[in-house]
Amino acid sequence: MSLGDGIRMIAGILGLFLGLTIVVLSLTWLERKFLGRIQMRMGPMRVGPYGLLQAVADAVKLVAKEDIMPGRVDRVVYWMAPLVVFIPSFMVWVTIPFARDLVVRNLEMGLLYIIAFSVLSIVGLVTAGWSSANKYAVLGGFRAAAQLVSYEIPIILAVLGVAMLSQSMNLVKVVEDQATVPYFLVQPLGVFLFLLAGLAEVGRTPFDIHQAESEVVGGPFVEYSGAHWAVFFLAEYINTFTIAALMVLLFLGGWLLPGLPGDVAGVGFLVFGVKTYLVVLVIFWLRGTYPRLRIDQLMSLGWKVLVPLAFVNVVTTGMYLFYGWPAWSLTLMSVAILAVTFWTIGRRMRTTPKPEYTVKLYVPTTEVPHAG
Amino acid sequence: MVESRSEAPLDMVQMMVNMGPQHPSTHGVFRMVLGIDGERVVSVDPHIGYLHRGSEKLCEGELYTQIVTLFDRMDYLSNFNNELAFCMAVEKLMALQVPERAEYIRVIMCELNRIASHLMFFGTMGLDTGAITPVLYAFRDRERVQSLFEAVSGARMMHNYIRVGGVKEDLPEDFRQRMAKLMPQLKQGIEEGDRLLSFSEIFLARNKGIGVIDGKTAISYGMSGPALRASGVPMDVRKDEPYSVYNRFDFGIPIGEKGDCWDRYYVRIEEMRQSLRIVEQAMAQMPDGPISTPVRGVLRPPRGEAYARAENPRGEIGVYLVSDGSDKPYRVKVRPPSFCNLVALKYLLRDCYVADCVVILGSLDVVLGEVDR
Numbered sequence: 001m002s003l004g005d006g007i008r009m010i011a012g013i014l015g016l017f018l019g020l021t022i023v024v025l026s027l028t029w030l031e032r033k034f035l036g037r038i039q040m041r042m043g044p045m046r047v048g049p050y051g052l053l054q055a056v057a058d059a060v061k062l063v064a065k066e067d068i069m070p071g072r073v074d075r076v077v078y079w080m081a082p083l084v085v086f087i088p089s090f091m092v093w094v095t096i097p098f099a100r101d102l103v104v105r106n107l108e109m110g111l112l113y114i115i116a117f118s119v120l121s122i123v124g125l126v127t128a129g130w131s132s133a134n135k136y137a138v139l140g141g142f143r144a145a146a147q148l149v150s151y152e153i154p155i156i157l158a159v160l161g162v163a164m165l166s167q168s169m170n171l172v173k174v175v176e177d178q179a180t181v182p183y184f185l186v187q188p189l190g191v192f193l194f195l196l197a198g199l200a201e202v203g204r205t206p207f208d209i210h211q212a213e214s215e216v217v218g219g220p221f222v223e224y225s226g227a228h229w230a231v232f233f234l235a236e237y238i239n240t241f242t243i244a245a246l247m248v249l250l251f252l253g254g255w256l257l258p259g260l261p262g263d264v265a266g267v268g269f270l271v272f273g274v275k276t277y278l279v280v281l282v283i284f285w286l287r288g289t290y291p292r293l294r295i296d297q298l299m300s301l302g303w304k305v306l307v308p309l310a311f312v313n314v315v316t317t318g319m320y321l322f323y324g325w326p327a328w329s330l331t332l333m334s335v336a337i338l339a340v341t342f343w344t345i346g347r348r349m350r351t352t353p354k355p356e357y358t359v360k361l362y363v364p365t366t367e368v369p370h371a372g
Numbered sequence: 373m374v375e376s377r378s379e380a381p382l383d384m385v386q387m388m389v390n391m392g393p394q395h396p397s398t399h400g401v402f403r404m405v406l407g408i409d410g411e412r413v414v415s416v417d418p419h420i421g422y423l424h425r426g427s428e429k430l431c432e433g434e435l436y437t438q439i440v441t442l443f444d445r446m447d448y449l450s451n452f453n454n455e456l457a458f459c460m461a462v463e464k465l466m467a468l469q470v471p472e473r474a475e476y477i478r479v480i481m482c483e484l485n486r487i488a489s490h491l492m493f494f495g496t497m498g499l500d501t502g503a504i505t506p507v508l509y510a511f512r513d514r515e516r517v518q519s520l521f522e523a524v525s526g527a528r529m530m531h532n533y534i535r536v537g538g539v540k541e542d543l544p545e546d547f548r549q550r551m552a553k554l555m556p557q558l559k560q561g562i563e564e565g566d567r568l569l570s571f572s573e574i575f576l577a578r579n580k581g582i583g584v585i586d587g588k589t590a591i592s593y594g595m596s597g598p599a600l601r602a603s604g605v606p607m608d609v610r611k612d613e614p615y616s617v618y619n620r621f622d623f624g625i626p627i628g629e630k631g632d633c634w635d636r637y638y639v640r641i642e643e644m645r646q647s648l649r650i651v652e653q654a655m656a657q658m659p660d661g662p663i664s665t666p667v668r669g670v671l672r673p674p675r676g677e678a679y680a681r682a683e684n685p686r687g688e689i690g691v692y693l694v695s696d697g698s699d700k701p702y703r704v705k706v707r708p709p710s711f712c713n714l715v716a717l718k719y720l721l722r723d724c725y726v727a728d729c730v731v732i733l734g735s736l737d738v739v740l741g742e743v744d745r
Contacts, residue, residue: 039508135389139726143411205502206574214397214500215727291574292502294727295411346573 012104016093024237025055030277031284038288062233065226070133073223077131082224082231084124088117089238096245097172099255099268111169114246115156118201121235122148125210128232129220140219143295144210147200150302151207155197157310161190161317162250175254182253186327189313189334191251197306198243200298202236205287209295244279248272252279305341312337386414389726393422397500397730400740404717404733408726416721416729418714423744431704436462436536436671439704444530446708447742449492452478452485452521453684455534458704460615461680461691462536465673468665474538475617476658481524481533482616483647483654487558488517489685490640490647491565493737497637498569500734501578506569513561516554523550536671538664551655555648562644570638579634583720583732586631593716597687597709599736602639603631609683621653633735640737670699686710686737706745710738 029044029052036043044051069078095110097103107113122145129141163169165186166177184191200207211219221232248254252275255268293301316337320330392403401422407415427446431439443454456478463470470478491510498506518528523544525533533540544550569575585595587603600607608625610618626642628635675697681690687709694703713736720732 035504039505040512041508135387138387139389139408139411205504208502209727212502212727214502214730217396288505289568289572290503291498291569291572291578292727293574294578294725296725297577 062230067226072133074131081128086235088120110171132223140216151200154306154310158193178253184251202239206290248275427745452481457682461693464678473661486685537667594712602628602635636735708742710742
């Protein structure tokens with residue numbers, strides 16, 4: 001590697017770091033504003049116009065705060081854990097293209113690299129929980145381990161479906177293959193699997209089980225404060241953004257939009273950004289709407305629904321490729337499978353028809369039947 | 373609960389988790405020592421008393437008029453109902469006749485308080501299951517009720533408005549206009565909340581079949597109020613032994629079927645609708661007239677004892693009062709609905725997950741200020 005390449009690399013990584021920090025700041029502001037609107041409040045309004053500087057104020061506060069270390073923690077592991085969570089979530093971005101030519105290092109096996117690195121953050125969550133010497137943290141860490149490992153499988157299989165379609169693991173090629181028809185039209189089942197498994201992977205509602213505030217009080221992060229907590233926070237938002245970005249790249253056509261010259265770096269970057277933020281808004285929207293699943297329900301959803309569906313997705317995609325059927329046949333199969341799934345789950349969850357869900361109204365006449 | 377421990381393989385270690393007294397979803401300062409095996413709860417050891425202020429004993433040192441404020445601070449989410457229960461006991465002792473208008477004002481305030489309290493329950497139930505939006509919907513409507521309370525009594529909580537013999541002062545002049553505005557808002561708010569949370573598939577999955585208790589067991593534990601009615605027992609003091617002017621209104625008692633968390637939740641939603649009906653009828657029937665029986669400044673009820681029961685949002689409250697003829701009661705004993713409902717917690721928490729503990733406790737809707745007194 002020449003000196004020029006090295007400088008370019010370092011500049012790229014620094015730029016990425018700066019960019020991701022800005023993204024995280026904007027996401028925290030956006031989430032608070034958007035949830036505020038959903039909940040009929042204003043959201044932050046005090047710091048800066050429309051509370052735009054709130055995120056900055058929060059960041060300054062977190063860094064300036066005292067870093068408390070409880071007495072019985074495993075020191076080395078305790079300080080390492082935030083980094084173990086943060087570094088993979090940052091490293092993933094090295095190969096994620098913002099536009100066709102706007103990428104730090106485009107890897108031929110980009111998808112494999114992303115999947116491999118994103119798994120690593122589980123280790124950080126478990127060690128954070130374990131080293132905190134706090135029972136809630138341990139519970140949260142174990143929950144995280146169970147949840148993230150289980151949902152790796154459907155997410156990998158969903159990505160595999162895309163890799164099969166585009167015959168490549170290079171993200172730039174994946175996007176360019178969607179120039180005519182984006183994959184969300186070809187493989188609706190894949191989108192569904194990727195979004196659900198992705199939400200579980202980053203631990204957002206309705207799958208925010210490992211940090212459930214009302215149960216394990218923040219899970220693995222319960223003992224962390226100040227800058228170390230901020231690093232977890234940073235990683236969490238980067239992960240959310242990663243899932244949204246991957247969603248855009250894998251299924252929504254990346255920086256391409258019909259009628260726009262997506263190949264031009266500036267336009268492509270803008271299109272990619274808008275699409276990603278829209279997906280992020282959907283994730284926030286889900287957070288504002290749904291309660292949380294229980295851990296056993298989450299596991300049975302993962303293993304009994306998502307994993308089999310992911311295999312079915314791979315098999316149907318394989319059949320489509322092998323027999324050279326037209327693209328709409330895969331769409332049709334995907335939609336049919338989705339419909340059957342929703343119908344079955346709906347039936348399973350509603351064990352009784354809806355009218356029985358309402359309580360009866362008891363209007364006593366003259367006699368009171370319970371009488372003691 | 374203990375038996376299942378012996379079935380566990382030898383290398384399993386039971387972990388003791390102290391849930392509370394400082395935990396976001398113990399609704400105050402309640403402490404459960406949970407023995408957990410992974411995510412399963414094997415044993416529960418509830419501890420209360422962190423909010424004990426000796427209210428009952430304090431009552432013995434206060435004048436009758438001052439005790440009303442102590443009752444405000446027991447169940448701090450349904451102040452009017454508490455005040456009413458105590459005042460009814462004193463009125464029974466003194467054989468006071470309360471003017472019609474005062475009775476109607478009391479009923480309106482109590483039912484609005486019931487709605488405010490149930491709205492709070494609705495919000496916290498959402499929080500306990502992990503939904504963050506319902507609580508803000510609930511608080512919007514509760515806020516409207518609270519500001520009406522402020523207009524009527526001068527205080528948002530701790531009103532000290534219902535007095536022995538009537539109420540403190542007449543309703544504000546614009547009360548009817550305020551109510552005309554409030555009622556549709558409340559109606560709409562309740563329906564909105566119902567649509568948002570009640571039938572969400574995840575909410576159903578979290579609540580259906582969790583914490584089941586049948587009517588007979590519930591009665592044997594001394595449960596009352598919505599928690600008992602959810603098990604299919606139609607018991608409501610307002611119907612069984614109508615106090616105040618409750619016999620003049622047409623309303624139903626919602627009862628559940630299975631006695632699970634969802635029934636306990638939905639019974640309360642339905643109760644809010646019924647309370648609105650009562651308020652509507654009371655507003656239409658309310659006569660003019662005096663708002664209080666003239667009583668002496670320092671009350672000296674005759675020697676004797678009295679017991680008054682009333683239907684609080686959380687269940688049946690009973691006030692037992694012994695007077696020795698002086699200006700202070702000899703003994704005041706309260707049967708708090710929250711405490712009696714909480715007794716069943718250990719039964720409800722058998723064989724459940726950690727996440728269910730939170731939901732089950734939430735579905736009982738206890739107020740620790742009343743449990744500990």
